[in-house]
Amino acid sequence: MQVAEHDTASEAAKELGAFLERRREQIAQRWADATLFRTVFTISRDEAVEACKAVVDALADVARSGRLEDVAAPGFDTVRDQLGRMAGSRAQAGFDPAHIDGEVVGLREPVAALLRAEFAEAADPDAHGPTLALAVLMGTLRLVVMNTTVHAGQELISRQRRQMLEVATPVISLWQGIVAVPLIGTLDSARSQVVMETLLDAIVDQRAAHVILDITGVPTVDSLVAQHLMKTAAAARLMGAECIISGIRPAIAQTIVQLGIDLGSILTRATLADALAHALGRQDIAVPPRPVAVGASPR
Amino acid sequence: MHARTASTSRLPITSDSDLAWVRQHVRQAAAEVGFNLVQQTKLVTATSELARNTLVHGGGGHMEATVLREGVTRGIRLSFIDGGPGIADPELAMTDGYSTGGGLGMGLSGAKRLVAEFTLESRPGQGTTVTVTDWVSGVPSPRTGAP
Ligand SMILES: Nc1ncnc2c1ncn2[C@@H]1O[C@H](COP(=O)(O)OP(=O)(O)OP(=O)(O)O)[C@@H](O)[C@H]1O
Ligand SMILES: [Mg+2]
Numbered sequence: 001m002q003v004a005e006h007d008t009a010s011e012a013a014k015e016l017g018a019f020l021e022r023r024r025e026q027i028a029q030r031w032a033d034a035t036l037f038r039t040v041f042t043i044s045r046d047e048a049v050e051a052c053k054a055v056v057d058a059l060a061d062v063a064r065s066g067r068l069e070d071v072a073a074p075g076f077d078t079v080r081d082q083l084g085r086m087a088g089s090r091a092q093a094g095f096d097p098a099h100i101d102g103e104v105v106g107l108r109e110p111v112a113a114l115l116r117a118e119f120a121e122a123a124d125p126d127a128h129g130p131t132l133a134l135a136v137l138m139g140t141l142r143l144v145v146m147n148t149t150v151h152a153g154q155e156l157i158s159r160q161r162r163q164m165l166e167v168a169t170p171v172i173s174l175w176q177g178i179v180a181v182p183l184i185g186t187l188d189s190a191r192s193q194v195v196m197e198t199l200l201d202a203i204v205d206q207r208a209a210h211v212i213l214d215i216t217g218v219p220t221v222d223s224l225v226a227q228h229l230m231k232t233a234a235a236a237r238l239m240g241a242e243c244i245i246s247g248i249r250p251a252i253a254q255t256i257v258q259l260g261i262d263l264g265s266i267l268t269r270a271t272l273a274d275a276l277a278h279a280l281g282r283q284d285i286a287v288p289p290r291p292v293a294v295g296a297s298p299r
Numbered sequence: 300m301h302a303r304t305a306s307t308s309r310l311p312i313t314s315d316s317d318l319a320w321v322r323q324h325v326r327q328a329a330a331e332v333g334f335n336l337v338q339q340t341k342l343v344t345a346t347s348e349l350a351r352n353t354l355v356h357g358g359g360g361h362m363e364a365t366v367l368r369e370g371v372t373r374g375i376r377l378s379f380i381d382g383g384p385g386i387a388d389p390e391l392a393m394t395d396g397y398s399t400g401g402g403l404g405m406g407l408s409g410a411k412r413l414v415a416e417f418t419l420e421s422r423p424g425q426g427t428t429v430t431v432t433d434w435v436s437g438v439p440s441p442r443t444g445a446p
Contacts, residue, residue, distance in 0.1 A: 220322060221344070222348050255340050255341050259412065260409045261409070
């Protein structure tokens with residue numbers, strides 16, 4: 001170990017790895033009493049100890065690989081899920097990321113104390129090498145936990161967004177066998193997926209023979225939105241229902257044509273009322289012609 | 300052309316929510332400049348196509364929007380800029396129905412039809428810039444900017 005050409009930093013990292021392996025049991029026992037582990041593994045302390053050992057093993061792995069500062073070091077992969085679940089359950093308990101981060105910081109001291117004790121016994125003048133390596137490694141662990149916390153947060157947000165989308169896609173039963181879905185806002189891929197599912201469910205649940213997609217509230221119909229509409233209409237047809245798209249405003253109709261999109265395969269009507277009249281007509285329910293509205297909007 | 304440029308704004312295109320923001324920005328600028336409803340709708344739709352290409356095919360980038368003034372005419376110039384893979388065969392990409400990504404393949408060619416001026420610059424491996432310009436049409440709309 002005294003050979004000068006050895007990279008001292010990687011030497012320290014290796015030494016730290018060996019130390020973590022050697023003291024695995026003691027470290028795990030101490031960590032099991034730390035807030036982070038104790039409050040997550042409430043059922044059994046043995047489980048907490050097991051979880052701690054997994055984290056120690058991961059850290060030892062990373063240290064041996066010499067990639068102390070690398071959040072993407074393979075060693076972390078084995079514990080990322082576990083850390084994510086732990087951070088997630090702390091977050092659910094109402095603690096913010098800064099607090100969780102503080103708890104991760106708290107894991108360092110018990111290990112540092114063991115490290116100090118060991119090198120004091122050996123009266124080793126090079127003790128600062130592994131100590132420094134430990135500081136770096138624990139800093140990286142903090143980042144890994146922080147990343148997983150943020151990731152868990154993003155997942156929560158996208159789940160909530162999905163729930164909101166579902167709420168924002170009401171299926172209105174207009175008549176026996178006729179349902180309408182008024183679309184409002186941007187029809188992106190996620191949203192149109194929800195619309196499609198909602199609509200197909202409605203066809204089954206309400207035995208709808210006609211479904212009306214009203215796009216009066218959709219500000220822009222570009223090629224992607226058009227494609228979504230066509231797919232939805234095609235799916236409805238496959239389920240045995242007829243899909244009518246209503247509420248295509250004049251400016252949007254002109255734009256679609258110039259864009260070069262052929263909506264010819266879809267039945268369209270200017271207004272929701274026209275679409276309903278069409279559907280009723282198909283069910284042999286006579287509808288008197290609408291009087292031309294006097295104050296109708298000149299759009 | 301000696302168009303006097305007023306102000307240029309730069310908006311990132313790195314996520315779906317950026318697309319919504321970019322569309323919103325162009326809609327508002329078009330209304331302020333005096334585009335009528337049909338023109339606004341066309342420009343916003345072209346924006347939607349080009350910004351999505353920047354995001355999906357170009358791997359993200361940004362839009363530069365400039366309000367133009369030439370004599371009494373006003374217009375808007377929009378550039379969609381990315382540093383992505385570029386387009387090997389622009390002519391093919393501009394063909395109706397051509398898509399490498401399972402789209403309708405109407406984005407580029409359709410956007411070109413929706414605006415007055417359209418240029419595509421692309422070098423394979425270095426990125427793509429599409430610039431479109433539109434002017435307030437001859438007859439000023441009495442209902443300028445009305446939703
Ligand atoms: N910014 C870009 N960078 C790289 N390639 C692009 C870019 N924009 C367009 N392309 C290429 O040109 C093709 C045609 O684009 P276009 O927008 O017309 O169709 P699309 O995006 O595939 O489908 P959509 O009709 O949904 O827009 C794309 O499939 C892609 O291969
Ligand atoms: Mg496209």
